[in-house]
Amino acid sequence: MQAKQHIQLNTTQSIQPLLAKFGIETADIMVESLVLDSREVAIHSAFIALKGHVRDGRDFIPQAVSLGAKVIIAECDTQQEHGQTSMREQSLIISFYDLSAQLSALAATFYHFPASEMQIIGVTGTNGKTSTVQLTSQLAALLNKRAASIGTLGSGVISCTGECASFGETINTTPDAITMHKLMAQFAQDNVKQVALEVSSHALVQKRVAALKVDVAVLTNLTRDHLDYHGTMQAYAQAKREILTQPELKFAVLNGNEIESKQWLAQLPNTVTPVVYGIDDESLLLSDAQKVCLAKELEYSSQGCRFTLVSSWGECEIQLSLLGRFNIFNALAAIASQLCLGQALTDIADVAQQLVPVAGRMERFSDEKSPTVVVDYAHTPDALKQALLALRQHSEGRLFVIFGCGGDRDKGKRSLMGEAAETCADVVMITNDNSRSEDPNAIASDILAGCIQPEKIQVELDRKCAIDKAVADATPKDIILVAGKGHEDYQIIGSETVAYNEREYVKQMFERNIT
Template sequence: MLDSKQVQTNQAQLKQAQLKRAHSKTAQSIKPLLLEFGIQAGDITIESLVLDSRDVAIHSAFIALKGHVRDGRDFIPQAISLGAKVIIAECETQAEHGHTSMREQSLIISFYDLSAQLSALAAAFYGYPAKSIQVIGVTGTNGKTSTVQLTSQLAALLNKRAASIGTLGSGVIDQSGACASHNETANTTPDAISMHKLMAQFAQDQVKQVALEVSSHALVQQRVAALKTDVAVLTNLTRDHLDYHGTMQAYAQAKRELLKQPELRFAVLNGNEIESKHWLAQLPSAVTPVIYGIADESLMLTDAEHQCLAKDVVYSNQGCRFKLVSSWGECDIQLSLLGRFNIFNALAAIASQLCLGESLNDIAKHAHLLVPVTGRMERFGGDNSPTVVVDYAHTPDALKQALVALRQHSQGRLSVIFGCGGDRDTGKRSLMGEVAETYADDMTITNDNSRSEDPTAIATDILSGCVHPEKVQVVLDRKAAIEQAVLNATANDIILVAGKGHEDYQIIGNQTVAYDEREYVQQMFERNIT
């Protein structure tokens, strides 16, 4: 352990080391790195921090955490056998903090409260890369993925190099909404080391803004605890993850932990969501609240100093338009997005960009170019043809939400085409049939991933939930079902094709066959079959 006099003596050296790390590759001595945490260690060079002992290399520092499921300290022998020069192991008491010992050729360093401090350690190792990036953290039960993607898209449309991190992976976003460079992520929110490593890569790639999904698990596990964050966004809060959090109260409080992010400047809160009142009650004095939402009877927060509200919303099969009334001015917004929920997602993205200094006029000029997440309420056709919407909805609730959303846009009939997966939850099949019959005008049952089951038997299960099964079309060839529905529709009609979304395959029997629904629908309209 270092006493206070020793710490003061090392301050100048520490600042120099921080600056050096911020502008260098990750190979570095552990000595100045650990000084930041009150630990005196030898001058050993490491090139990476590693959580998985299987990834250890000779210049790695293995981080042995007392995990929620497994104890990383149990894997110290494996890390030693793989040649880890340094092992930083979580210890139980403050008195053990900084204690060092040698085991074979590995230096083992005890680190108190390492799970909570890992984000700070990773930030220091990578030279605090988020300092040079605008960071927008988005949390909530639903809408995180879409809000993050729309936020990064909007930044790209405004000529800002932007990236996103979340369920769809991580990477730089181009102006079309596509991910120009894509990496898979194991979790919605990466672990603390991966998070700062990504930020370092983005900083090196001249990225100026990153939007990321922040899950309740990540907040409880402090994966982003030391991530400098400019804007915190709340989408909504409904029942979820109670197997992990135990109670709704604990789940809600976990989400509010986002307000504790270092250097947080703005909290962008859903004014139509009652949970936002609790966020306001816990808001740090240095954080400016901004309320977004739709100005109708469901708006709960009406007296906010800073706001970004949609008024006079008009829906069509092409999207929607509304008047944006905000603290930055007023303008008309046109969106090519479907669903009331996507208005909220877009408003959160717009409010975040306004907080970070973007021009309202520039935002208004580019908003119509925003596109949905691939395979989520994705629109094809329109104009003089029926509108086909491809969506991933494959549960009764998701199907209901999609149909309710599209009803607002439909100027004609609303049809739905869907199936249910084989060798999966059979109980939901009748419920899917019930939902489709209740909320759509026309319904076609088709094949999904039938796997080892007979598609006809699956269709029969779905029909059992219908009051009038005789009115339901059953066309098991999925392409034929879509084409038939389009040929029978008018330009004012909307056809929801549910269940596949972004997937590019179908599982029939024990075969996985190529099938990209989005591509097929696009090609169908290019053939002008209507």
């Protein structure tokens, strides 16, 4: 990432016309910003006090008052209270019913609907969101369209070599409703024409993007994750389908090899055109889709892959310098989205080979005399399985895997990841991920519980030592997958966040000539 960009927005406005759109009559008070966190309140900001999941934002109203907020918009529990006002010192407190759900609309109005000036692509799914979003923006940039992305890697304008001119890191994969529209306003001011963003299931449940205009919704896939939050797979799936209710949605780009896409087709509003992408004949599963984008006659090489693209927009040859079958799905979703938005197939075919891997996603480090090390962000059972299956296709020797599981997150996925690793790799080493408040040994035991022959599996909780050991044991023909940390440059152990950059560690290992 490059240095952070500073785009100044002039957002000073009266709350009177803003709140009138939500049926609230109030005084003519000028504010400069909407602020979710009481600690960031300044005199000219309106503090937004939400109920919250862990804490109640309304408990921080006294802090906002003491920091001089002129306006406080506070969530209320009943429709009757909506629009009621009171004064506390110099702060006007306004009750707003259902504020959490309405915040996206309030922020869109505050920033004057910046997304309406740009093409917006929203990507959801268990795995592949970051990869698809990055590839979509890279492709736009290669086609000379100024493009930006928002997601796990932060937000910013993407160059055709995948570099990001950062607009800032994001705490969440999908930012809160205010940050989202602020970013959109900054992008619009910076002449961005297209934005690709990751839409997490949490964001859909919490209505972080409820009022965001989205032109294209993409589904990558649906497998197990985040059941700690959603409870059941059914609730998790339903959360993702919420993206179909985005305002002004025009296209739904669906994975034809994913059974969940059938549910999406069934729930599709008739104003939305379905587009199915997939590999080979299996994708005929969804043959009633209006438009298709299929990869056929796939060939893999050590450098990447090639295939024939058969689509409703024509047929062409595509070369990709990306590893793994799932990256073909991600690239197809990116290509289909660009086709929906009017790019020519021939132009796309001309530039596709220039797409570069996304940081920490199937990133390969190799030289002739050492085993190949691949750093990847697989942190779900399906992602780990797909990453191993993909590498098997590129490998002549043994396949090693080193991975752990995050603490304080979905515990049920741990044994399934153990099972996937034991089934798909030749040598399995369990290590630590972000253990957070949990005991790393206990997390390792949860993983081992899914393995049939736990005695054959090594546990080395120090990630660097685990990598060193695997490299010492492997031959130049072998591939070592180090999964789970990807682009992260830290490790959270207990309440401490320590510096740890796996990509750098492996890169330096090769620079030091490891074997």
